[in-house]
Amino acid sequence: MTWFTLPLLNLLWAAAGTSTWTRSSCSVPPAQQPLVQGIQMLMENSVTSSAHPNPSILIAMNLAGAYDMEAQKLLTDKLMASDSADLTIGQLALTIMALNSSCRDPGNKVSVLQRQMESWPPSGPSAPASNFYGPSLAVLALCQENPTRALPIAARFAKILRFGSSPFNTDTGAMATLALTCMYNKIPEGSDEGFKILFSEVLQEVVKNVSMRIKDNGIIGDIYSTGLAMQALSVTPKQPNKEWKCQKTMDTILQEIEQGKFHNPMSIAQILPSLKGKTYLDVPHVSCSPGVQVQPTLPTQPSPVPTTASNITIVYTINNQLRGVGLLFNETMDISVKSGSVLLVVLEEAQRRNPTFKFETTMTSWGLVVSSINDITESVHERTYWQFLSGKTPLNEGVADYKPADHEHITANFTKY
Ligand code: B12
Secondary structure (H helix, E strand, O other): OOOOHHHHHHHHHHHOOOOOOOOOOOOOOHHHHHHHHHHHHHHHHOOOOOOOOOHHHHHHHHHHOOOOHHHHHHHHHHHHHOOHHHOOHHHHHHHHHHHHHOOOOOOOHHHHHHHHHHOOOOOOOOOOHHHHHHHHHHHHHHHHHOHHHHHHHHHHHHHHHHHOOOOOOHHHHHHHHHHHHHHHHOOOOOOOHHHHHHHHHHHHHHHHHHHHOEOOOOOEOOOOOHHHHHHHHHHOOOOOOOOOOHHHHHHHHHHHHHOOOOOOHHHHHHHHHHHOOOOHHHHHHOOOOOOOOOOOOOOOOOOOOOOOOOEEEEEEEEEEOOOOOOOOEEEEEEEEEEOOOOHHHHHHHHHHHOHHHOEEEEEEOOEEEEEEEOOEEOEOOOOEEEEEEEOOEEOOOOOOOOOOOOOOEEEEEEEEO
16 A cells, blocks of 8 residues: 555545544543432432423433433323323424333324424524424434434425524534434435435534534533533534544533532433433433343532521613513612522512512423513514523523522513524
């Protein structure tokens, strides 16, 4: 072999569109395993007979290897019994994947999802990127069920995604990468070469956007999108435009876990597969033979910080400047609450003191969303919502998780996505 043959071979390899790029591998160091076990137990403990069944938690439990077999069975049975008509496209897709991860047959849920995706999108391709999250889940679930039937749906999804995605959202990009990678890997033999080219081109673009969000400390997007982004970058056939050091990402996430940033069960469900070296593409390969997992002894919890009864003051503003949506207003109030309170307590105190600050919440898989303030209500149709900011920076947690600091200025701003 002459000195130039190897580079030449590489070039030919690349030109053929074959996927070769060296991924850096990563794993949780043994000393940090108890941290991971701790959050998994926290997540599993959130499964109760009264809680609304969360398919993302079942997927994470099954990918990681469930500790609590009773919780696993309870969730599986509840999801089996759920009515497709009550679910959005994304929820239905997650339910199908969750049942598959428990080796249960999702039955007619698959054909319901297939039909819904055949008439997607309902209102033209101008939807913002975040609206592709649910449909990405749908393409992924349908791809895992039957790639041949999923092919036309996935192709339409890819074309719309290519032309209609602004602004870019890391979580959505990650989920779209998983969906398109599944399709790319499973294009039925004899299909038009155009499908492979389409998925390849759109994947390249989405992976480029995800990789642009890699920060120096390894976080991809924000800490809560990093789990999904790790899954995406670890399976994509397309090389990211920016070098990704998986271990760096892992180490930073472990530090964040140590600082208690992953206590919301849904945030754990989205990070756990990556910590275990798993992705949603592994769902069809989960082995359901009777559990070998043993519930670990509880890692020593950090002793609770003694609560000082001191009060803090939060400056709280509610603002609606969207014309045509009810009354325009901008009201500010100083609110005093116990230090360590979550933002929800601030909102409750504001409402107690002034009826203009009255608000309503809706329950979701991530917890409570503030759906209405001062009678101005979010709308999926109008794409409006109440965004929460600290100063000018949007919060990366919801009101039931975020703990404001003394003198922090929190704004609830009615805006569009
Ligand atoms: C789309 C989206 C939105 C849309 C939802 C509307 C819609 N119809 O699409 C909008 C733009 C309104 C939104 C708002 C917010 N979001 Co958001 N959102 C997402 C995203 C990208 C996808 C959610 C989804 O479709 N899931 C799939 C379906 C099948 O599951 P679902 O449970 O039915 O989905 C619902 C919930 O996820 C809920 N939801 C969406 N965001 C949030 C945030 C919180 C805190 C809660 C409780 C619920 C919630 O809306 C979905 C549709 O009804 C996720 C990303 C992710 N990794 O999950 C972020 C995500 C859930 N959002 C997040 C955040 C921080 C927010 C905001 C708090 C941002 C802000 N600064 O105001 C607000 C909520 C404020 C409030 N009023 O209480 C974080 C939550 C992190 C955390 N630890 O809590 C995520 C993970 C993004 C991230 N990586 O940081 N969001």
